[in-house]
Amino acid sequence: MAEKYLMKGNEALAEAAIRAGIDGYFGYPITPQSEVLEYFSKWLPRKGIAYVQAESEVSAINMVYGAGGCGKRIMTTTSSPGFSLMQEGVSYIACAQIPCVLVNVQRGGPGLGTIQPSQGDYFQAVKGGGHGDYRLIVLTPNSVQEQADMVYKAFDLSEKYLNPVLILSDGALGQMMEAVEFKEDYVKPAFDPTAWATVGGVAKRGKPVQLTSLFIEPERMEAKNFELQAKYKKIEENEVDYELYHMDDAELGFIAYGLSSRIAKKAVDLAREKGLKVGLIRPKTVWPFPTKIIKEYSKKVKAYLSIEMSVGQMIEDVKLAVECKIPVEHYGKTGGIVLSTDEIIAKAKKMLGK
Amino acid sequence: MGETITKNGQEFEVVWKKPNLQPKDMHYCPGCAHGTLEKLIQEVIDEKGIQDQIIGVAPVGCAVFAYDYINCDMQEAAHGRACALATGISRVLPNHAVFTIQGDGDLASIGLAETLHACNRGENIVIFFYNNAIYGMTGGQMAPTTLPGQVTSSSPDGRNCKLSGMPLKVADIVKEFDGTCYVTRQAANNAVNVRKLKKAVEKAIDNSLNKRGTSFVELVGNCPSGWKLTPVDSYKWWEENMMKFYPLGDIKTEGGIK
Numbered sequence: 188m189a190e191k192y193l194m195k196g197n198e199a200l201a202e203a204a205i206r207a208g209i210d211g212y213f214g215y216p217i218t219p220q221s222e223v224l225e226y227f228s229k230w231l232p233r234k235g236i237a238y239v240q241a242e243s244e245v246s247a248i249n250m251v252y253g254a255g256g257c258g259k260r261i262m263t264t265t266s267s268p269g270f271s272l273m274q275e276g277v278s279y280i281a282c283a284q285i286p287c288v289l290v291n292v293q294r295g296g297p298g299l300g301t302i303q304p305s306q307g308d309y310f311q312a313v314k315g316g317g318h319g320d321y322r323l324i325v326l327t328p329n330s331v332q333e334q335a336d337m338v339y340k341a342f343d344l345s346e347k348y349l350n351p352v353l354i355l356s357d358g359a360l361g362q363m364m365e366a367v368e369f370k371e372d373y374v375k376p377a378f379d380p381t382a383w384a385t386v387g388g389v390a391k392r393g394k395p396v397q398l399t400s401l402f403i404e405p406e407r408m409e410a411k412n413f414e415l416q417a418k419y420k421k422i423e424e425n426e427v428d429y430e431l432y433h434m435d436d437a438e439l440g441f442i443a444y445g446l447s448s449r450i451a452k453k454a455v456d457l458a459r460e461k462g463l464k465v466g467l468i469r470p471k472t473v474w475p476f477p478t479k480i481i482k483e484y485s486k487k488v489k490a491y492l493s494i495e496m497s498v499g500q501m502i503e504d505v506k507l508a509v510e511c512k513i514p515v516e517h518y519g520k521t522g523g524i525v526l527s528t529d530e531i532i533a534k535a536k537k538m539l540g541k
Numbered sequence: 542m543g544e545t546i547t548k549n550g551q552e553f554e555v556v557w558k559k560p561n562l563q564p565k566d567m568h569y570c571p572g573c574a575h576g577t578l579e580k581l582i583q584e585v586i587d588e589k590g591i592q593d594q595i596i597g598v599a600p601v602g603c604a605v606f607a608y609d610y611i612n613c614d615m616q617e618a619a620h621g622r623a624c625a626l627a628t629g630i631s632r633v634l635p636n637h638a639v640f641t642i643q644g645d646g647d648l649a650s651i652g653l654a655e656t657l658h659a660c661n662r663g664e665n666i667v668i669f670f671y672n673n674a675i676y677g678m679t680g681g682q683m684a685p686t687t688l689p690g691q692v693t694s695s696s697p698d699g700r701n702c703k704l705s706g707m708p709l710k711v712a713d714i715v716k717e718f719d720g721t722c723y724v725t726r727q728a729a730n731n732a733v734n735v736r737k738l739k740k741a742v743e744k745a746i747d748n749s750l751n752k753r754g755t756s757f758v759e760l761v762g763n764c765p766s767g768w769k770l771t772p773v774d775s776y777k778w779w780e781e782n783m784m785k786f787y788p789l790g791d792i793k794t795e796g797g798i799k
């Protein structure tokens with residue numbers, strides 16, 4: 188059995204990245220993410236691994252571009268305002284198809300907002316954020332254990348698809364302490380970047396690498412977009428991940444990811460004690476979104492309740508999934524105010540007409 | 542006698558070889574010095590035999606297609622971000638030389654923070670700075686380096702320094718940083734200056750390979766199209782105005798963080 192550690196979510200994330208074989212980290216301090224940067228600032232230089240505290244998030248994401256473009260395992264972490272600053276770079280990285288892992292430990296917005304946890308960056312994470320037709324693979328941990336596990340997965344997926352992968356976390360998951368175990372049997376999948384990465388391989392390859400997102404001729408730009416879309420389709424077919432909880436006999440389905448799913452799960456248990464047949468679908472990837480399973484269960488449940496720490500963003504994807512066949516309602520809080528199981532249950536009662 | 546070739550039974554000494562650039566036509570306007578810099582970089586890569594020990598970063602600006610010409614692995618940066626990319630590359634490939642090519646809009650305006658911080662950290666990179674005192678690619682707007690009184694498409698009455706400040710002399714700023722080991726200003730308006738520029742390119746790339754710190758090579762350049770001058774007139778303006786405001790020569794030849 189692996190050893191257990193008591194750690195903050197932010198620290199677990201950094202430790203997992205080191206164990207997953209990170210080759211470089213570039214970041215900028217921002218609450219509630221700074222422990223990740225601090226953890227790396229201690230351990231990476233000691234291990235001889237590249238680490239730079241960049242002059243801004245704009246620079247950090249572009250250092251990720253440069254280093255990731257050399258085929259290395261590269262990561263940056265930030266929180267909401269910082270992730271906004273990174274969007275230009277994210278768009279360039281997505282188009283140039285550079286593998287890397289990005290982390291947004293979400294805080295409340297808009298604007299400078301609050302340092303309290305939030306899920307208000309859902310649109311930014313799954314609908315673009317930067318310019319152009321691109322997608323990020325977006326993983327949504329809901330525990331300190333998953334803050335660690337999803338880092339390995341994120342690196343592997345980013346290399347499998349040559350696509351940036353975003354871990355969409357939040358201030359509560361980053362700050363809370365839980366027991367965590369690190370995989371002892373992790374093996375880095377084989378990965379040979381020499382065909383596309385700037386590693387100095389002209390002699391071997393017979394031609395220089397041009398890592399670019401510039402395609403002036405309309406036909407070449409469109410061809411690039413078709414190439415990206417074909418890749419995104421493959422990801423949608425293969426990488427959707429979710430968890431079902433008491434959905435078998437549910438009359439009402441909760442849908443929640445990340446921290447909200449922890450509270451929603453508790454609400455399911457409490458509601459069932461009161462005789463309410465509710466269940467939970469928890470997306471572990473919000474892009475690709477578990478559209479199919481939500482659609483399938485829409486034939487069994489009477490309604491869905493989308494539970495988010497926002498004014499209602501993911502609910503749009505839930506509605507798209509059910510194609511107006513059943514009612515979909517929202518329950519949420521913003522500003523870092525904690526979701527209430529009592530309020531969720533009251534809402535569930537009402538929706539079930541009880 | 543150095544390298545020789547035999548043609549029609551006769552032996553000739555090689556005095557100059559066409560640089561091993563990629564077989565693409567350069568897109569630069571007639572009379573523009575952008576291409577000269579790229580040819581010189583290629584000559585140095587060839588002579589040192591370091592095609593696979595050097596990585597380049599192209600900017601957003603007229604040198605954007607440098608990766609179509611220079612024959613080594615290259616990345617294309619977002620506008621102003623070349624020094625951040627170069628930092629990322631150099632940190633994970635510490636034994637490679639890394640260079641950027643950047644215009645004055647790219648380097649001195651939108652990318653000033655990235656540039657100054659890379660110099661201050663003493664990244665082991667070369668920054669080739671093509672300063673033509675104008676935004677060439679976007680049609681000749683005012684740059685931070687545009688000369689006092691210079692007419693551009695966005696300073697139609699001439700640069701008013703009360704409104705826009707004085708032209709930024711970036712080489713004079715970065716020379717102050719311990720991180721820079723070599724800061725120089727060169728031109729490419731005649732054979733003598735081209736030869737001097739080549740020496741600077743050589744020295745700078747050598748610094749990067751040997752991890753001596755940041756080399757900042759400013760090429761005081763021209764832009765006949767943006768300046769709305771014929772190539773010949775642009776040379777006159779280049780010599781009479783640009784080189785006066787941006788005097789040529791080495792500004793710093795030693796440094797780097799020990």
Ligand SMILES: Cc1ncc(C[n+]2csc(CCOP(=O)(O)OP(=O)(O)O)c2C)c(N)n1
Pocket residue numbers: 601602603604620643644645646647648671673675676677678679684764
């Ligand atoms: C974020 C962003 N803003 C603006 C532009 C438009 N743009 C392209 S090149 C350029 C200026 C180029 O001038 P300079 O860097 O001096 O290069 P030159 O063409 O003169 O060599 C600008 C503003 C852009 N591509 N991206």
Ligand code: SF4
Pocket residue numbers: 568569570573574575603673677678763764765766767
């Ligand atoms: S616009 Fe100016 S800088 Fe650009 S290629 Fe033409 S002359 Fe050279």
Ligand SMILES: [Mg+2]
Pocket residue numbers: 644645646671672673674675676677684
């Ligand atoms: Mg310019």
